[in-house]
Amino acid sequence: xxxTPCIIVNFKVYQQGYGKKGLKLLKDLEKASEAHMGxxxxxxGPVDIRHFAxxxxxxxxxxxxxxxxxxAFTGHVLPEAVKEAGAVGTLINHSERRLxxxxxxxxxxxxxxxxLMSCVCTNNIDTSAAVAALGPDFLAVEPPELIGGNVSxxxxxxxxxxxxxxxxxxxxxxxxxxxxxxxxxxxxxxKAIELGASGVLLASGVVTAKDVMAVMKDLLAGLQ
Amino acid sequence: xxxTPCIIVNFKVYQQGYGKKGLKLLKDLEKASEAHMGxxxxxxGPVDIRHFAxxxxxxxxxxxxxxxxxxAFTGHVLPEAVKEAGAVGTLINHSERRLxxxxxxxxxxxxxxxxLMSCVCTNNIDTSAAVAALGPDFLAVEPPELIGGNVSxxxxxxxxxxxxxxxxxxxxxxxxxxxxxxxxxxxxxxKAIELGASGVLLASGVVTAKDVMAVMKDLLAGLQ
Amino acid sequence: xxxTPCIIVNFKVYQQGYGKKGLKLLKDLEKASEAHMGxxxxxxGPVDIRHFAxxxxxxxxxxxxxxxxxxAFTGHVLPEAVKEAGAVGTLINHSERRLxxxxxxxxxxxxxxxxLMSCVCTNNIDTSAAVAALGPDFLAVEPPELIGGNVSxxxxxxxxxxxxxxxxxxxxxxxxxxxxxxxxxxxxxxKAIELGASGVLLASGVVTAKDVMAVMKDLLAGLQ
Amino acid sequence: xxxTPCIIVNFKVYQQGYGKKGLKLLKDLEKASEAHMGxxxxxxGPVDIRHFAxxxxxxxxxxxxxxxxxxAFTGHVLPEAVKEAGAVGTLINHSERRLxxxxxxxxxxxxxxxxLMSCVCTNNIDTSAAVAALGPDFLAVEPPELIGGNVSxxxxxxxxxxxxxxxxxxxxxxxxxxxxxxxxxxxxxxKAIELGASGVLLASGVVTAKDVMAVMKDLLAGLQ
Numbered sequence: 001x002x003x004t005p006c007i008i009v010n011f012k013v014y015q016q017g018y019g020k021k022g023l024k025l026l027k028d029l030e031k032a033s034e035a036h037m038g039x040x041x042x043x044x045g046p047v048d049i050r051h052f053a054x055x056x057x058x059x060x061x062x063x064x065x066x067x068x069x070x071x072a073f074t075g076h077v078l079p080e081a082v083k084e085a086g087a088v089g090t091l092i093n094h095s096e097r098r099l100x101x102x103x104x105x106x107x108x109x110x111x112x113x114x115x116l117m118s119c120v121c122t123n124n125i126d127t128s129a130a131v132a133a134l135g136p137d138f139l140a141v142e143p144p145e146l147i148g149g150n151v152s153x154x155x156x157x158x159x160x161x162x163x164x165x166x167x168x169x170x171x172x173x174x175x176x177x178x179x180x181x182x183x184x185x186x187x188x189x190x191k192a193i194e195l196g197a198s199g200v201l202l203a204s205g206v207v208t209a210k211d212v213m214a215v216m217k218d219l220l221a222g223l224q
Numbered sequence: 225x226x227x228t229p230c231i232i233v234n235f236k237v238y239q240q241g242y243g244k245k246g247l248k249l250l251k252d253l254e255k256a257s258e259a260h261m262g263x264x265x266x267x268x269g270p271v272d273i274r275h276f277a278x279x280x281x282x283x284x285x286x287x288x289x290x291x292x293x294x295x296a297f298t299g300h301v302l303p304e305a306v307k308e309a310g311a312v313g314t315l316i317n318h319s320e321r322r323l324x325x326x327x328x329x330x331x332x333x334x335x336x337x338x339x340l341m342s343c344v345c346t347n348n349i350d351t352s353a354a355v356a357a358l359g360p361d362f363l364a365v366e367p368p369e370l371i372g373g374n375v376s377x378x379x380x381x382x383x384x385x386x387x388x389x390x391x392x393x394x395x396x397x398x399x400x401x402x403x404x405x406x407x408x409x410x411x412x413x414x415k416a417i418e419l420g421a422s423g424v425l426l427a428s429g430v431v432t433a434k435d436v437m438a439v440m441k442d443l444l445a446g447l448q
Numbered sequence: 449x450x451x452t453p454c455i456i457v458n459f460k461v462y463q464q465g466y467g468k469k470g471l472k473l474l475k476d477l478e479k480a481s482e483a484h485m486g487x488x489x490x491x492x493g494p495v496d497i498r499h500f501a502x503x504x505x506x507x508x509x510x511x512x513x514x515x516x517x518x519x520a521f522t523g524h525v526l527p528e529a530v531k532e533a534g535a536v537g538t539l540i541n542h543s544e545r546r547l548x549x550x551x552x553x554x555x556x557x558x559x560x561x562x563x564l565m566s567c568v569c570t571n572n573i574d575t576s577a578a579v580a581a582l583g584p585d586f587l588a589v590e591p592p593e594l595i596g597g598n599v600s601x602x603x604x605x606x607x608x609x610x611x612x613x614x615x616x617x618x619x620x621x622x623x624x625x626x627x628x629x630x631x632x633x634x635x636x637x638x639k640a641i642e643l644g645a646s647g648v649l650l651a652s653g654v655v656t657a658k659d660v661m662a663v664m665k666d667l668l669a670g671l672q
Numbered sequence: 673x674x675x676t677p678c679i680i681v682n683f684k685v686y687q688q689g690y691g692k693k694g695l696k697l698l699k700d701l702e703k704a705s706e707a708h709m710g711x712x713x714x715x716x717g718p719v720d721i722r723h724f725a726x727x728x729x730x731x732x733x734x735x736x737x738x739x740x741x742x743x744a745f746t747g748h749v750l751p752e753a754v755k756e757a758g759a760v761g762t763l764i765n766h767s768e769r770r771l772x773x774x775x776x777x778x779x780x781x782x783x784x785x786x787x788l789m790s791c792v793c794t795n796n797i798d799t800s801a802a803v804a805a806l807g808p809d810f811l812a813v814e815p816p817e818l819i820g821g822n823v824s825x826x827x828x829x830x831x832x833x834x835x836x837x838x839x840x841x842x843x844x845x846x847x848x849x850x851x852x853x854x855x856x857x858x859x860x861x862x863k864a865i866e867l868g869a870s871g872v873l874l875a876s877g878v879v880t881a882k883d884v885m886a887v888m889k890d891l892l893a894g895l896q
Contacts, residue, residue, distance in 0.1 A: 015294040019308040043298075046270035047305040064299030070239040072428070074267075075288030075321030081271040084243040093773065097299030100770035101802060102795045109798075123774045126781075126806050130773060133801035133843060171805060171843055204296070317549065324546035325578060326571045333574075347550045350557075353581035354549060357619060358574050395581060395619055463742040467756040491746075494718035495753040512747030518687040520876070522715075523736030523769030529719040532691040545747030652744070 001088045002059055002117060004176060005223050006039035006199035007189070007216075008140075010063065010091070011048075014207045018045050025212065026056045032216035033058055038223040039199070040216070043091050046077050053086025061119065062090035064097050067106035079110045089117030091201075093131075095142055101130070108136045119201070121180055128164035132171040139168065140180030140201040153182025154191030165196035185215075189222025199223070225312045226283055226341060228400060229447050230263035230423035231413070231440075232364075234287065234315070235272075238431045242269055249436065250280045256440035257282055262447040263423075264440070267315050270301050277310025285343065286314035288321050291330035303334045313341030315425075317355075319366055325354070332360045343425070345404055352388035356395040363392065364404030364425040377406025382419055389420030409439075413446025423447070449536045450507055450565060452624060453671050454487035454647035455637070455664075456588075458511065458539070459496075462655045466493050473660065474504045480664035481506055486671040487647075488664070491539050494525050501534025509567065510538035512545050515554035527558045537565030539649075541579075543590055549578070556584045567649070569628055576612035580619040587616065588628030588649040601630025606643055613644030633663075637670025647671070673760045674731050674789060676848060677895050678711035678871035679861070679888075680812075682735065682763070683720075686879045690717050697884060698728045704888035705730055710895040711871070712888070715763050718749050725758025733791065734762035736769050739778035751782045761789030763873075765803075767814055773802070780808045791873070793852055800836035804843040811840065812852030812873040825854025830867055837868030857887075861894025871895070 009029060011017030016025055026042055033040040043061040044052050053060045066076035082090060092107045093099045099107065104120060111118040112135070119138035122128040131139045141164045146153055153161060165177045179192035180201040192200050200219075209215040233253060235241030240249055250266055257264040267285040268276055277284045290300035306314060316331045317323045323331065328344060335342040336359070343362035346352040355363050365388045370377055377385060389401045403416035404425040416424050424443075433439040457477060459465030464473055474490055481488040491509040492500050501508045514524035530538060540555045541547045547555065552568060559566040560583070567586035570576040579587045589612045594601055601609060613625045627640035628649040640648050648667075657663040681701060683689030688697055698714055705712040715733040716724055725732045738748035754762060764779045765771045771779065776792060783790040784807075791810035794800040803811050813836045818825055825833060837849045851864035852873040864872050872891075881887040 010298060013292060013294060013297045013300055013302040013305070018302060018305040045300075045302060045305050047273055047301070047309045049271055051274055051309075068237060070237060073237045073320055074234060074315065074318040074427075076237055076269075077271070078237040078242060078269060081237070081242040081269055085271045085275075091298065094298040095774075096297055098772035098774060101765065101773045101776060101799050102767075102770060104773060105796065105799045105802065124777065127773050127777045129805035129843075130777065130802040133805060133839070134798050167805070171801075203298075319550075322548035322550060325541065325549045325552060325575050326543075326546060328549060329572065329575045329578070348553065350582050351549050351553045353619075354553065354578040357577035357581060357615070391581070395577075458746060461740060461742060461745045461748055461750040461753070466750060466753040493748075493750060493753050495721055495749070495757045497719055498723055499757075516685060518685060521685045521768055522682060522763065522766040522875075524685055524717075525719070526685040526690060526717060529685070529690040529717050533719045533723075539746065542746040544745055651746075 002041055003039045004198040005193055006041060007219055007223065008041045008043055008061060008119070008178065008199065008201045009206045010043040010201060010203040011045065011207055012203050013045060017207050018048055022048055023052065023055060025207065026052050026058070028212045029216065030056055030058050032213055032220060036217055036220035038220035046082070049082060049087050050085035059088045060086060062087045063094065065090045065092065065107055065110070067103050067110050079114055079116060083114050083116050087116065089119060092118055092120045092136070094121045095123065095144065104131065105134050108134045119178065125160060125163040125167055128177065129167040129171050132168040132175045135172055136175060138176045138178055138198070140178040142180035143182070146182035151182055152184055152188050153179055154188050156182060158191070158195055161192055161195040161197055186218040186222030189219050193223065226265055227263045228422040229417055230265060231443055231447065232265045232267055232285060232343070232402065232423065232425045233430045234267040234425060234427040235269065235431055236427050237269060241431050242272055246272055247276065247279060249431065250276050250282070252436045253440065254280055254282050256437055256444060260441055260444035262444035270306070273306060273311050274309035283312045284310060286311045287318065289314045289316065289331055289334070291327050291334050303338055303340060307338050307340050311340065313343060316342055316344045316360070318345045319347065319368065328355065329358045332358045343402065349384060349387040349391055352401065353391040353395050356392040356399045359396055360399060362400045362402055364402040366404035367406070370406035375406055376408055376412050377403055377416065380406060382415070385416060385419040385421055410442040410446030413443050417447065450489055451487045452646040453641055454489060455667055455671065456489045456491055456509060456567070456626065456647065456649045457654045458491040458649060458651040459493065459655055460651050461493060465655050466496055470496055471500065471503060473655065474500050474506070476660045477664065478504055478506050480661055480668060484665055484668035486668035494530070497530060497535050498533035507536045508534060510535045511542065513538045513540065513555055513558070515551050515558050527562055527564060531562050531564050535564065537567060540566055540568045540584070542569045543571065543592065552579065553582045556582045567626065573608060573611040573615055576625065577615040577619050580616040580623045583620055584623060586624045586626055586646070588626040590628035591630070594630035599630055600632055600636050601627055601640065604630060606639070609640055609643040609645055634666040634670030637667050641671065674713055675711045676870040677865055678713060679891055679895065680713045680715055680733060680791070680850065680871065680873045681878045682715040682873060682875040683717065683879055684875050685717060689879050690720055694720055695724065695727060697879065698724050698730070700884045701888065702728055702730050704885055704892060708889055708892035710892035718754070721754060721759050722757035731760045732758060734759045735766065737762045737764065737779055737782070739775050739782050751786055751788060755786050755788050759788065761791060764790055764792045764808070766793045767795065767816065776803065777806045780806045791850065797832060797835040797839055800849065801839040801843050804840040804847045807844055808847060810848045810850055810870070812850040814852035815854070818854035823854055824856055824860050825851055825864065828854060830863070833864055833867040833869055858890040858894030861891050865895065
């Protein structure tokens, strides 16, 4: 469903990332993906999953699921609903939406059960190794000091990526590691891949860019 | 947008309440509303808001919003996204999705600002009075001992409805009170209205019913 | 137990606020209270309640309670344990430890039941009015924009204090309002009292002061 | 500080587990430990740590810590305060007090830094393996279906203990595994040890027992 290496763009709840503007952004990502022949996916808000999955061609991830069964869980995001609406996967435990370890384990298991890809966010090498034991498809390591900043992971703390890759491999070598912060341009993407990552997860650098196509072109060049 | 007295049906994350089955349920509610001339609304999961709002005629509520602004709030439910997708209102602070008082206040204010109706759930007379001070359009009082049970609010604890209505009126007489638990049939609806409620909020009694049309006919008779 | 007007000093988890250093601070507050004849209380961490209550003379508040009954609630702060250890009251819903509205209501009720004074923190006029409906002994309004900053509530936003006092009086005139942020010196204390507050709740300005006695002397002068 | 095999008794917030009654219970555990020559520790509420550590001889654990630094964290349990009061260790992530994985990792690191033993609770084999990667001193696996029930882990689900021991060993063989649920008597203790556990964590079976000394005698026999 999702080839690697890949770029997952997290739309968060930016003004450019939902509804009509979000659809425009999605179409731009689609064009960039086709033009530069690189795998791109979009992690979008629950309200837009169906809409975007129907009208776009790139794979849609949910930004979150709750590991609840059918029943009395008002206001929760049911994994089956996300799947039925057309998502192929979901982020879990993003730094802006943390879960307990019991819930992360349950969410990964629910994804496996119903056929959603799981991408669990972690914050350092230790938690990457921990999450690997839960067996998600992907984990995205986001050192908190790099989130949303202007520092590049490749220059600032390359060891958090290489170290996560190494520790994860020992615990569960089927889990792919994404670089989840500190990626600004194609060079950073290339460096992340070089450090052993299977791709990157990024957000504001694309979503709030003045020229999305130009930014994506550069990022996708780094995937090659 | 929503006339009173009204019946709000909370789809929760029941198997019957999302995707294709949820749409079938919505259509049944629509038919019942038209046939028996009573105001019915549906509170649905975020993934289904747009879909249901486009294909159905009865007003759609979200089950939850997060009082966040545009920006870096991955996995949160943006009020503007809910509105843009076609919802006319939202539940806030349901017993299965509690918020802090600061967030309830902020969520009610966000609803007012962008034109969503707000319905805040409370658990007793005191918290009903407290929420009234925040000025939502509706509050739904759900005594925890009645949620999901077989006890009728009208026979068991009518004073929680009449008491909430009375206290709310003193604090802010523009806030309408719904009876949010212990409603099983038309008699309960009629009793709730008699006690001063402007309607009812209910879930499993409708969503998991074998004959939704029959249940709705009975409930709507109680609204008259 | 606590005369008004009063100054409640929140020790938070500052290095100066627990264990031996915390006891030294407590003794300084005690001396200042006696020397300048003003009511002072200390809100301290759970680990230090008994210790401080036994060795000091000023009233001790807990910084938090959980509204749980006896039983299986590992890691929660039992109201009865706080009371038995010698606290006379507790903060509830501090901005750094928010609760749901159902839990705030339950915590205030538990305090009333077992004889602890309750002081609920709020963040604006609306939530102050809401909390008043729950009937705590005190509420402390802390506009988030003033917390920990250098802006004085008296000059910046006096209306949040006077407005809270006014709204609270209408909802429940037995609830006393404290000014919970933006108080730096005796002038601010005097202004808060003038605006209708029954005292102030403050933290870093005292706890991290180089000369606690001098700061307290100034603050207590404002109480007169 | 804590020899293995060991029995950790979690006092929770039972009526028998805090203040004067809690001290009586602690003294009983102390007597039992001495009489039957087995390692016993007590996990107690924050309010009682200092008191119990000063007046008892068996090691005291906190039931919870928050991985916060010094500063503005009102109502949080500062690791340094717990240590200064005399605790030798702490439970982390008990099923009644769950943390995010980032906070579990940070709490374990804080414990290591200041010299507290860490015992992280988990709910199944996968989360046990995950927590092992974070390097706590102990982990206590509590299958949720066994907590507080009458089912014995040795007869019902022995594989959750043996499986956790095995997976944990592969990830980090320095982490000791405790059996955290389904232990009622000496036979269960002996079975847990046989399955590879370094001891047990239990609560109501001891704390609410009519004859604590008899129960402890039986349990300690299982340690031999």
